[in-house]
Amino acid sequence: MLKYLIKRLIFGIFAIIAAMAIVMLLIYTFMDRDLVFAKDPMFTRQTSNARFVYMYAKWEEYGYLDYVPYTEWLQDLANKGEIDEETRSAAAAFGRTPEEDSEVVQEYAARFIEDYQSQGYSIVRKDAELLGGRLAAGGAQVFFAHRDIPLLNRLFSYLGSFITVDSIHYSEREDPAGVGVENPGVTFTLHDPVYGGKKFSPAIIGNGTEHKYLLYFTSDFPFIHQNIATIKLGTSYTVNKGVDVFATMTQSQGSYVLSDTTFPTGLQEQAADNLHEATYSPGSLATGGEFLQARYTDDYTNVDTIKQSYAKLGFSFVIGIIAVVVSYLLGVPMGILMALRKDGLIDKLGTMYVIFISAVPSLAYIFMFRAIGDSVFHLPTTFDLEKGSKLMYVLPMISLALPQAAGTMKWLRRYMIDQMNSDYVKFARSGGLTEGEIFRKHILKNAAIPIFNGIPGSIIFAMTGAIITERLYSVPGAGGLLTDAIAAYDNGVIVGMALFYSALSVISMILGDILMAVVDPRISFTEKAR
Amino acid sequence: MEFDYSQFGLSTEELFSHVDNNDLESEKITAPRYSYWKSVFRVFFRNKFNIVILTLLAFVILMSYLYPAFTDYDRFGSLLDMEAKHLTPAAAIEKFGFHIKYIFGTGGAGESTFDAIWYGAQISLSLAFICAAINMTIGVVLGALWGFSKKVDSVMIVIYNIVANVPYILLLSVLVMLFRATFWTMVFAMTLTGWLGIAYSLRVQVIIIRDREYNLASRCLGTSTVKIAMKNILPFMTSIIVTMLAAEVPGYISYEVFLSFLGLGMNDITLGKLIYLAQNAMVTPGWGWEFWCPVFVASIITIVLYLVGQNLGDASDPRTHM
Numbered sequence: 001m002l003k004y005l006i007k008r009l010i011f012g013i014f015a016i017i018a019a020m021a022i023v024m025l026l027i028y029t030f031m032d033r034d035l036v037f038a039k040d041p042m043f044t045r046q047t048s049n050a051r052f053v054y055m056y057a058k059w060e061e062y063g064y065l066d067y068v069p070y071t072e073w074l075q076d077l078a079n080k081g082e083i084d085e086e087t088r089s090a091a092a093a094f095g096r097t098p099e100e101d102s103e104v105v106q107e108y109a110a111r112f113i114e115d116y117q118s119q120g121y122s123i124v125r126k127d128a129e130l131l132g133g134r135l136a137a138g139g140a141q142v143f144f145a146h147r148d149i150p151l152l153n154r155l156f157s158y159l160g161s162f163i164t165v166d167s168i169h170y171s172e173r174e175d176p177a178g179v180g181v182e183n184p185g186v187t188f189t190l191h192d193p194v195y196g197g198k199k200f201s202p203a204i205i206g207n208g209t210e211h212k213y214l215l216y217f218t219s220d221f222p223f224i225h226q227n228i229a230t231i232k233l234g235t236s237y238t239v240n241k242g243v244d245v246f247a248t249m250t251q252s253q254g255s256y257v258l259s260d261t262t263f264p265t266g267l268q269e270q271a272a273d274n275l276h277e278a279t280y281s282p283g284s285l286a287t288g289g290e291f292l293q294a295r296y297t298d299d300y301t302n303v304d305t306i307k308q309s310y311a312k313l314g315f316s317f318v319i320g321i322i323a324v325v326v327s328y329l330l331g332v333p334m335g336i337l338m339a340l341r342k343d344g345l346i347d348k349l350g351t352m353y354v355i356f357i358s359a360v361p362s363l364a365y366i367f368m369f370r371a372i373g374d375s376v377f378h379l380p381t382t383f384d385l386e387k388g389s390k391l392m393y394v395l396p397m398i399s400l401a402l403p404q405a406a407g408t409m410k411w412l413r414r415y416m417i418d419q420m421n422s423d424y425v426k427f428a429r430s431g432g433l434t435e436g437e438i439f440r441k442h443i444l445k446n447a448a449i450p451i452f453n454g455i456p457g458s459i460i461f462a463m464t465g466a467i468i469t470e471r472l473y474s475v476p477g478a479g480g481l482l483t484d485a486i487a488a489y490d491n492g493v494i495v496g497m498a499l500f501y502s503a504l505s506v507i508s509m510i511l512g513d514i515l516m517a518v519v520d521p522r523i524s525f526t527e528k529a530r
Numbered sequence: 531m532e533f534d535y536s537q538f539g540l541s542t543e544e545l546f547s548h549v550d551n552n553d554l555e556s557e558k559i560t561a562p563r564y565s566y567w568k569s570v571f572r573v574f575f576r577n578k579f580n581i582v583i584l585t586l587l588a589f590v591i592l593m594s595y596l597y598p599a600f601t602d603y604d605r606f607g608s609l610l611d612m613e614a615k616h617l618t619p620a621a622a623i624e625k626f627g628f629h630i631k632y633i634f635g636t637g638g639a640g641e642s643t644f645d646a647i648w649y650g651a652q653i654s655l656s657l658a659f660i661c662a663a664i665n666m667t668i669g670v671v672l673g674a675l676w677g678f679s680k681k682v683d684s685v686m687i688v689i690y691n692i693v694a695n696v697p698y699i700l701l702l703s704v705l706v707m708l709f710r711a712t713f714w715t716m717v718f719a720m721t722l723t724g725w726l727g728i729a730y731s732l733r734v735q736v737i738i739i740r741d742r743e744y745n746l747a748s749r750c751l752g753t754s755t756v757k758i759a760m761k762n763i764l765p766f767m768t769s770i771i772v773t774m775l776a777a778e779v780p781g782y783i784s785y786e787v788f789l790s791f792l793g794l795g796m797n798d799i800t801l802g803k804l805i806y807l808a809q810n811a812m813v814t815p816g817w818g819w820e821f822w823c824p825v826f827v828a829s830i831i832t833i834v835l836y837l838v839g840q841n842l843g844d845a846s847d848p849r850t851h852m
Contacts, residue, residue, distance in 0.1 A: 018695075026700060026704045356833070358780075359832040360828075360832055361783065361788065361828060362784060363784075468791060502695035
């Protein structure tokens with residue numbers, strides 16, 4: 001069994017990686033990259049060569065290509081100590097046309113071109129655009145190298161950075177020119193300074209790491225928190241700028257929750273800052289001004305804030321999970337009743353309902369549920385994070401649960417009726433078992449097996465949220481993330497969401513099979529038993 | 531020994547005539563001829579309800595394909611008439627006089643909702659029929675092959691797992707971006723990976739039937755694989771295929787509505803696009819007609835298609851032919 005599961009898992013991971021490759025191919029190769037600028041007001045303001053450079057700089061930010069300006073390359077050389085500042089500034093002053101270049105520039109330009117062409121980059125050099133002997137607006141000469149990132153490089157570097165393990169050398173890597181932190185290392189304390197340093201609460205504090213707190217305890221679920229390994233799905237560029245997709249999904253939303261906070265300097269204040277999630281930001285204390293200097297003693301100044309409401313994933317999950325429970329509570333008894341009273345009134349009504357849900361477009365019936373909930377039951381139809389009551393969860397949940405229940409009803413009825421006609425039921429009857437006994441102990445048990453297969457999937461996919469439902473009731477959930485990202489060409493988020501969805505589907509399929517094997521001992525995945 | 535039959539009032543004529551032994555004739559079975567499709571329709575029409583929904587389906591199809599041919603539909607025809615917008619049926623009839631055009635009122639551009647619905651239904655139905663035809667053909671042929679051959683199975687399972695993991699909305703957005711959102715782009719987008727699901731479900735059914743004893747017996751007797759596929763397995767599949775088709779056709783209409791809602795639909799007026807455009811009108815009191823009429827007609831169309839398909843699927847199961 002274990003061997004089989006590991007095999008399944010490996011195949012699943014392979015399928016995910018291949019799917020990621022297709023997704024990347026679709027986004028970075030097939031999608032028209034000029035569309036990025038369709039809604040960009042900055043782009044229309046640029047003219048001439050400046051617009052040209054702007055395009056490449058943006059494309060690099062969106063992850064399409066690698067873009068290296070000549071001057072940046074020189075700066076790199078200077079940082080590495082290969083050339084001195086004087087040579088750098090002399091070489092950086094490249095002429096309006098290649099003919100006007102000085103000798104130093106010619107030498108370095110040739111080296112730049114040779115360096116990058118050998119790596120497969122294309123070199124672009126555009127002459128200055130002149131208007132009556134003077135530079136036109138944005139017409140300065142440009143000189144850079146660019147290369148589309150090869151698919152495999154992209155794929156492997158993405159997968160490589162999927163799980164990041166924090167290390168005490170983080171600050172050195174992040175800030176090579178600066179001083180970094182003094183004596184990097186990890187300390188263990190029994191009295192967490194965030195709680196004033198008196199309360200007993202063990203914590204592991206890093207110095208030189210990305211996160212200040214590597215391990216700590218809070219009073220919130222799951223009580224013990226770690227920052228040693230973080231999942232990174234890809235950085236957002238437009239939807240939630242600079243924030244990782246996984247963080248976008250898991251950050252709390254709504255208004256700030258103020259509480260008594262003791263900052264590292266000892267300052268006590270009502271603040272919403274979550275000091276446990278402080279991350280390293282090089283040189284921030286020195287440049288941060290009085291505000292930061294009054295509160296922090298080191299460069300770990302980048303903190304999260306605590307907000308009152310669930311994260312996107314949280315909202316989707318709360319609504320989704322209740323909907324799943326309700327749908328099984330409705331669907332299973334209804335399915336059983338329909339099979340039991342086949343061709344009776346309940347069966348006919350139930351079948352009508354199932355047909356309604358399967359045939360009518362989902363958009364139409366969700367609108368119907370909303371209209372009925374609004375006019376008949378006077379339930380709130382929009383989500384309000386600030387002053388909404390618990391009642392606002394009811395309609396989105398019902399709108400999700402009712403269609404799901406129809407699916408359960410349909411299949412449970414089908415499986416039960418198929419079982420009723422099988423030989424072992426006739427045999428049980430001839431053996432003198434009562435109808436109730438046959439029903440409970442034989443038919444129901446056998447018919448429920450395929451239903452069990454679907455349970456993990458429906459629970460796991462409750463997390464991803466439903467696009468239509470969340471949009472109709474303005475639920476701040478995770479359902480619309482992928483479509484929003486596609487609309488905003490947020491490539492990092494698209495790739496991240498695709499990985500998230502495919503990982504969930506592989507996991508839920510495996511869990512479904514495990515649950516089926518647990519419920520039904522006859523099912524075995526080992527080669528021998530088959 | 532001769533009897534004098536006449537004394538009993540009987541004729542002396544020979545009553546029986548001799549028939550030569552005929553091997554060919556003796557092989558024939560004198561039972562009523564069984565025709566599969568005739569029985570299917572006999573069972574289908576036995577239920578009077580089916581006649582009603584079939585008539586309704588015929589009406590829907592005729593309306594969608596003939597009505598637009600006889601009316602000029604111009605969405606922005608009365609755009610400048612400020613009085614003609616967002617009218618309820620009663621107000622529209624009062625304004626324009628009674629005409630079948632106005633029984634559903636008018637929409638946001640002053641166009642007749644009734645006309646718009648049948649125009650949209652024509653495109654939505656065509657899309658659904660064409661997509662279903664392409665996907666079912668490819669899906670059934672490849673699904674049968676997939677179920678039959680273990681070699682094909684090992685390859686196809688991998689392809690299926692990979693393709694199922696690529697978000698469909700992403701694929702569609704890229705295609706729409708590449709080719710613009712025309713009718714044929716939608717057909718292409720929906721059929722590019724749409725057949726995989728059908729092929730997969732058919733594969734499962736073929737695998738269930740494939741190793742049954744009678745197929746093993748056929749193979750032992752030297753029946754060719756093609757004949758086993760056509761005569762032994764395909765008859766089992768007919769009702770499954772028809773049932774799948776029943777869910778497919780309304781499925782594409784629903785999916786088109788969903789895509790329009792996300793803003794990924796076609797540029798032409800379809801049922802989905804109509805519902806999407808009228809969404810905002812729905813929250814304004816008195817404008818609800820604009821939204822609910824297309825929703826109502828779309829629901830009727832999908833329900834009728836679904837019921838006809840389901841009942842035809844039931845009727846095509848030979849076990850119901852008794």
